[in-house]
Amino acid sequence: MLTFESLSETAEFARKWVPFCKKHNIEPRAPEFYFQQKIDYLKDKIQPSFVKERRAMKREYEEFKIRINALVAKAQKVPEEGWTMADGTAWPGNNPRDHPGMIQVFLGHSGGLDTDGNELPRLVYVSREKRPGFQHHKKAGAMNALIRVSAVLTNGAYLLNVDCDHYFNSSKALREAMCFMMDPALGRKTCYVQFPQRFDGIDLHDRYANRNIVFFDINMKGLDGIQGPMYVGTGCCFNRQALYGYDPVLTEADLEPNIVVKSCCGGRKKKNKSYMDNKNRMMKRTESSAPIFNMEDIEEGIEGYEDERSMLMSQKRLEKRFGQSPIFTASTFMTQGGIPPSTNPASLLKEAIHVISCGYEDKTEWGKEIGWIYGSVTEDILTGFKMHARGWISIYCMPPRPCFKGSAPINLSDRLNQVLRWALGSVEILFSRHCPIWYNYGGRLKLLERVAYINTIVYxxxxxxxxxxxxxxxxxxxxxxxxxxxxxxxxxxxxxxxxxxxxxxxxxxxxxxxxxxxxxxxxxxxxxxxxxxxxxxxxxxxxxxxxxxxxxxxxxxxxxxxxxxxxxxxxxxxxxxxxxxxxxxxxxxxxxxxxxxxxxxxxxxxxxxxxxxxxxxxxxxxxxxxxxxxxxxxxxxxxxxxxxxxxxxxxxxxxxxxxxxxxxxxxxxxxxxxxxxxxxx
Incomplete structure (x- = not known):
């Protein structure tokens, strides 16, 4: 209830804050950190109205904080009968471990405009269904639910993952990522663009190495020259097709073995069978951006599709892979994003509720082969590893201005517990079927990238x-x-x-x-x-x-x-x-x-x-x-x-x-x- 009401207040504040940021090119666009800056905020601001508008906006933000703090104080005392909504009905999420799925669209196509009359980005509240006896897989399960909801409602071709303790330090972050994602040659085989993590509020001498400078500025930067950096759980822009478990569109040069063996005469030896199979399969992939299909075809069968992936998969195989949602399944074939044209907008919200039900992932490949992978508390390492094993590459983007910043635990005990969680996740992967030491040999994971992953789990x-x-x-x-x-x-x-x-x-x-x-x-x-x-x-x-x-x-x-x-x-x-x-x-x-x-x-x-x-x-x-x-x-x-x-x-x-x-x-x-x-x- 607190999250829902706070998001409602945030949506109202955004109607004023977003046009102010765009008009005056505000950086960073997180209001708390913008107003905390001890800098000359008049620098490079040439519009005479800026000082007056900034003062008014700061007052608006202080009032917004008061309302949020009032909601937090109110949430400390839970009524005996539970929370009720504005119309007097009981809040469905009174029991956090047993409640139905809930979705509320605050901004977007439903009429959310800013004070200048421009359409705001869509803002959606999502609470997946929770029932006793069902495994929810914590963050990984929540991310998979969000993938499906976003696919049904908007189906953008790219997704951005930012943790709740991080904020945008640069409004150009997505543009930086799109330079790689939309590159004609590079974008077809790029699964994600990872940004380095930067932190605020750390003591001057960084007593407990919270900044992780050596990892982010040496190790990750070095991996960018092999097959790409690992996914570190936040500050990452994904290609939706990579999360769905599809193979990248590779060229013949990409399919060359990692180590070329030559005979004594200088000619190459016969290529191995796995290489030829990979080459044949990848060369057959169509380069069309969107197949021709309609919802009736998906419900009755998928024969006749021009996309070869659809021709090879039966309806049952699609359901086993993605779950029993024809609308969501159809969206997975829209490689450039967007909702299938034959979809009924009135049915989208109902379908979105369906794909976040607690039993939706049963007997599917969610968490095993597609989406965020289950089986470790460090699901980010597993997820990135599976993508690299399929042949995708990743990009490390380090613009001069850090795109994302976050907060880090600065006392000793919290820092050690954070490191314990990371190390425990590595040990879990080491003893799982996804261990890089033996997983997917003969596949498309480069040798040095495998060594890097092995180092990540054995340390x-x-x-x-x-x-x-x-x-x-x-x-x-x-x-x-x-x-x-x-x-x-x-x-x-x-x-x-x-x-x-x-x-x-x-x-x-x-x-x-x-x-x-x-x-x-x-x-x-x-x-x-x-x-x-x-x-x-x-x-x-x-x-x-x-x-x-x-x-x-x-x-x-x-x-x-x-x-x-x-x-x-x-x-x-x-x-x-x-x-x-x-x-x-x-x-x-x-x-x-x-x-x-x-x-x-x-x-x-x-x-x-x-x-x-x-x-x-x-x-x-x-x-x-x-x-x-x-x-x-x-x-x-x-x-x-x-x-x-x-x-x-x-x-x-x-x-x-x-x-x-x-x-x-x-x-x-x-x-x-x-x-x-x-x-x-």
């Missing part, structure tokens, strides 16, 4: 060796032994060369991408923080979920906070189990440093040389975990007792067990040390 497992490497320096100090054996000069040379190549690669990446050294270092630090906490939990939680069917949720409870200021949220502490492993690693290394220094003091000057080598590695671990330590202490240098107790307990148990077992000394050496070897000494 949580690196937390296991990372934990070991973070603990080993402390073990060296506690046992007074150096875990790394002495190496020869020859082996040392190779080690130096390897380290130099890694260093040179990093420098070249930074120069190529324009990423600063501080952003790179923050990324390295949070890789260790996430690897020793969220990634480790994701591995075990994912194994429990996939192998045993146990869905473990880590609850987060907020700690009271009285801080004010722009970054007050940065110092809010929320208890979560994710804090224990990295805190334990910190305690072990700090204890190891104290033990190592104590041993050196008691052993004389000759022991200080080896000590510095051991201390270096422990200090290196602590430097990587420094943002975590700073966030753990908070602004008032207070750490929850439970975190300290658990971490010290685990560190003590680990240290005592290691000293007791001492795995680097053989049984004979132990016996000699204890004087129990007898005649064997």
């Amino acid at each position: 949580p497992i690196t937390s296991l060796p990372l934990i070991a490497y973070c603990v080993l320096p402390a073990i060296c100090l506690l046992t007074n032994k150096f875990i790394i054996p002495e190496i020869s000069n020859y082996a040392g040379m190779f080690f130096i060369l390897m380290f130099a190549s890694i260093f040179a690669t990093g420098i070249l990446e930074l120069r190529w991408s324009g990423v600063g050294i501080e952003d790179w270092w923050r990324n390295e630090q949070f890789w260790v923080i996430g690897g020793t906490s969220a990634h480790l939990f994701a591995v075990f939680q994912g194994l429990l979920k996939v192998l045993a069917g146990i869905d473990t949720n880590f609850t987060v409870t907020s700690k009271a906070n009285d801080e004010d200021g722009d970054f007050a949220e940065l110092y809010v502490f929320k208890w979560t189990s994710l804090l224990i492993p990295p805190t334990t690693v910190l305690v072990i290394n700090l204890v190891g440093m104290v033990a190592g220094i104590s041993y050196a003091i008691n052993s004389g000057y000759q022991s200080w040389g080896p000590l510095f080598g051991k201390l270096f590695f422990s200090i290196w671990v602590i430097l990587h975990l420094y943002p975590f330590l700073k966030g753990l202490m908070g602004k008032q240098n207070r750490t929850p007792t439970i975190v300290i107790v658990w971490s010290i307990l685990l560190a003590s148990i680990f240290s005592l067990l290691w000293v007791k077992i001492d795995p680097f000394i053989s049984d004979t050496q132990k016996a000699v040390a204890m004087g129990q070897c007898g005649v064997n000494c």
Whole structure:
């Protein structure tokens, strides 16, 4: 009810806000962020009426915010009998888990005009049907319902996906995407155009690497030279045909194998069978933009269509693929968008309600082969991977002005839980049939693109060796032994060369991408923080979920906070189990440093040389975990007792067990040390 009424208020405000933005070329067009800007808003504004109109619009917006806040306050107290609508009837969505599908068109062809008399873009409220016993698949299911509703009502050829915590920072975002989507050669094989994510409200030094600069400005930019970037869940413009599971229109050059094998004479060997099959199938695809058909043909059968896809599919196969909606099925063949000409406008709303019913996807390919793919909490990775596996390419668009901006969790606990969700999704994909390691070999997914996807799903497992490497320096100090054996000069040379190549690669990446050294270092630090906490939990939680069917949720409870200021949220502490492993690693290394220094003091000057080598590695671990330590202490240098107790307990148990077992000394050496070897000494 709150969403419905807020959308109604938004529609009324849009009638004034949209013409104001168009008249004065306002950027950004999100009013909250536009009026918050601390800039000279008179710059480049030559119309004398601008100041007066801006002042009036700001007043309108403040009144709009008051009305929205009043709705939010009203929604906090739910009446015992439930909400009622303006006409006195009960609100159908009083039970959020059991209600019918609801659609309300606020703006568009129904008469929604702005104050200048121009037609506004269509604004539609959609609430899909919810019933007990039906799986709704969260965001992926909601997106699939929106695909079907939009296809029935408007059927635009392209879709834009933006999360609720993001906003348009540039009104030219769609135009940027259309430069690629409508390109005569590139557009036929482009499944989506992905924009980088940019964020507001992050502290100056980006303590927890919320901006993800290395990922968005190096990794994603690099993928643009292979088969395209991955879909990251927001800020993405889609080709509707790609979401329907259709193959791209590829040329013969596109169908060439990724690696061309040549004979000793220089000629190519015979092309493999899968390549020839792909070529024959794709060359047969018609290039007509819209087939000739009518609704009667779809209901009676599809024989006689000029489009070969329609000729090959029987009516039952269409229903099994898209569901039992003739109008929606007809819209899937309109490659350039638009409603089929024979469709009755009066029946569209009824059909739109039908396609968002909770049982519509049963026994269809929704979530399996078409639309957003189910099976992982990171449905975005799965969805993009399926498109790339069919041969589609994607584009990474990085205009000078960021097209979309959003908000990011800036306190430690929320950030770790966000990383946990991403890592858990990767583990789920790793153990699913869609795992890039083995899925669709011999298809159209390029080898390097497959390697990139494999890297995306296996990275949580690196937390296991990372934990070991973070603990080993402390073990060296506690046992007074150096875990790394002495190496020869020859082996040392190779080690130096390897380290130099890694260093040179990093420098070249930074120069190529324009990423600063501080952003790179923050990324390295949070890789260790996430690897020793969220990634480790994701591995075990994912194994429990996939192998045993146990869905473990880590609850987060907020700690009271009285801080004010722009970054007050940065110092809010929320208890979560994710804090224990990295805190334990910190305690072990700090204890190891104290033990190592104590041993050196008691052993004389000759022991200080080896000590510095051991201390270096422990200090290196602590430097990587420094943002975590700073966030753990908070602004008032207070750490929850439970975190300290658990971490010290685990560190003590680990240290005592290691000293007791001492795995680097053989049984004979132990016996000699204890004087129990007898005649064997």
